[in-house]
Amino acid sequence: MKTLKQWIPSLVIAVIITLGFRTYVAEAMKVPTGSMIPTIEINDHVFVEKLMWLTDIDYNDLVVFHPPVPEKEHEKYVKRVIGLPHDVIQVKDGLLYRNGEIIDEPYLNEEIRYLYGPVEVPEDHYFVLGDNRNISYDSHMWPTPFLSKDRIVGKVLMVVPTHVFWQ
Numbered sequence: 001m002k003t004l005k006q007w008i009p010s011l012v013i014a015v016i017i018t019l020g021f022r023t024y025v026a027e028a029m030k031v032p033t034g035s036m037i038p039t040i041e042i043n044d045h046v047f048v049e050k051l052m053w054l055t056d057i058d059y060n061d062l063v064v065f066h067p068p069v070p071e072k073e074h075e076k077y078v079k080r081v082i083g084l085p086h087d088v089i090q091v092k093d094g095l096l097y098r099n100g101e102i103i104d105e106p107y108l109n110e111e112i113r114y115l116y117g118p119v120e121v122p123e124d125h126y127f128v129l130g131d132n133r134n135i136s137y138d139s140h141m142w143p144t145p146f147l148s149k150d151r152i153v154g155k156v157l158m159v160v161p162t163h164v165f166w167q
Helices: 002-024
Strands: 026-030 045-049 062-065 077-083 088-092 095-098 116-120 125-129 152-160
Touching: 045 062, 062 125, 077 095
Parallel strands: none
Antiparallel strands: 026 045, 045 152, 062 077, 062 152, 077 125, 088 095, 088 116
């Protein structure tokens, strides 16, 4: 009984620190879909930094967020930031255009097979697309195509492939 009393405070403190770290600092998450293939494969894990007040969001950053879709707003998605506030985004002829310029996207496996835009990204919002563009449920398909800054959970710092966990 004496040993148990000695360990309880340490265990409680460890649990509180762990929960606080996961909630406010960083968290590992599993990606269950193929919307980011080839960058993130199905069941890969991502390490997400959640200190958004310390973080700038820029082009090509991978972010985890709650989508602006009512029936999906409690889920977490991961996509690539394509457009920042005031950018004009368009997809045509299989290519992505930002502010009238073609964007080189070496991370794509195939040409984009849809047309979209042009749209201008509002203040405090982002335009995000999956790397597997033709099947990704992202900004180009949402009723409200822009991701509000306050819906972002965090920025992906590292992708850990599934095979690392299963060897």
